[in-house]
Amino acid sequence: MLEKNPAKKTIFDTKAREAFTKAYKLTNNPLMAFNVGLLFYNDYITADNAQRANIKTLQEINASKPVEKDPKKKAAVEAKYKEQTEPLKKANADLDVKMMDLTNSSIEWLENQYNIRLIVTAVATKNTEDIYITGNFNSWNPGDVNYRLKPFAAGRKAVVIKDIPAGTYAFKFTRGSFDKVETEGDGRDIADRVIEATDKDVTEDITIKGWKDNYPDKPKPYTASPQVKIIDTAFAIPQLDRKRRIWLYLPKGYATSTKTYPVLYMHDGQNLFNEQTAPFGEWGVDEILDSIQKANGKECIVVGIDNGGDK
Missing domain, CATH: 2.60.40.10 (Immunoglobulins)
Structure with a gap:
């Protein structure tokens, strides 16, 4: 939540922590705890965006407000300014209530x-x-x-x-x-x-x-295209204390080309190219890229990183 007002931010952060803590106690599962966010996220963001739009309009009105020294003209300016800004201020106050209600209702929902x-x-x-x-x-x-x-x-x-x-x-x-x-x-x-x-x-x-x-397991076919290589079966990632198999897709003609290519890094490497390693069927990324290259010449390199039980 991108609330900038320090006082409001503290209130909403406190409520968010309260909701998460309660959710975790109920489910003992962090993923389920985030149901609190799924419940009201869209409505909350809609309200938050509306507030931001109102604040921007208020700033624009304030910036264009003329400075008058004549008492009568000044009173007229102030009256017009109030007429323009009061509805926006009230709307934002109402949105504050709505956002807090959404946060509270999410906590109540978790208790059901x-x-x-x-x-x-x-x-x-x-x-x-x-x-x-x-x-x-x-x-x-x-x-x-x-x-x-x-x-x-x-x-x-x-x-x-x-x-x-x-x-x-x-x-x-x-x-x-x-x-x-x-x-x-x-x-x-x-x-x-x-x-x-x-x-x-x-x-x-x-x-x-x-x-x-x-249904005894049937051997799965090897379906990766010639453009796909495995560059390491246990590539060390010291920052995460993990080792992963790394796949590499290179466009046709890469070996003799002097071009530079965009590089796309993709998770779930075992699912990208090869039926043999994909538990629920491969995604055909290599075939798709081969067809795109043939159709319009667009090319890229893909680095695929296997997932694992220890994320």
Whole structure:
């Protein structure tokens, strides 16, 4: 928040810290704690921008205000000045109240708790084994007995996550480990399921289409173009005390060219170029750049840095 008024900045900073602290206590998860920002950020920034526009207009009016010595003319100038500025001052005072209300409402929102009921209506195979839910609400523990599904009506299974703070939650189902995580019906990995508990209890029916251990891994093809090289499998980054694999994409003709090229640094290097190293499919950055070069001659170098569990 770019509040310049020192007194107001102190108030809003204090409120922001209060909101974050309360969120962290409720979730013990910094990412979930930032839900407080997601809740009111857009409305807050809109109000803040409106205030700034009003302040700029006030400054312009003040700068153009004529200096009059004649009492009658001076009174007329002051009356006009007041007529122009008072609505803007009132609008900013109202926006102050709105921004504080947004901050307070975000804290109240974090104090709300809900129940999430997930009912598995169909399971592809092996439906006699225990099924668990794992997600960002239990640190992605795939075999947490507290989140084991229980028998439900009509042969179904269900789990109820009770008294969970308001927020957006990602999850998947397993049979006790990620080697037995749910998949698509053809064995492909699925993206995390997402459910929101923001203003009421939630119930959702779910079908599990397949399990990972039903589909032995098939060798993935090597799909990186000839323009892609690995320059180091464990490049040291001393500032972060990390080592990462580094990928390099060079435009065609680079070896004999005297041109200088823009350089694009990209995270998630393992996903950029090669199907073999991309868990959920490569992004085709090399093919896209090859086609752009062919179409209009635009070229660049790409340096790809693998991500890792220890960010």
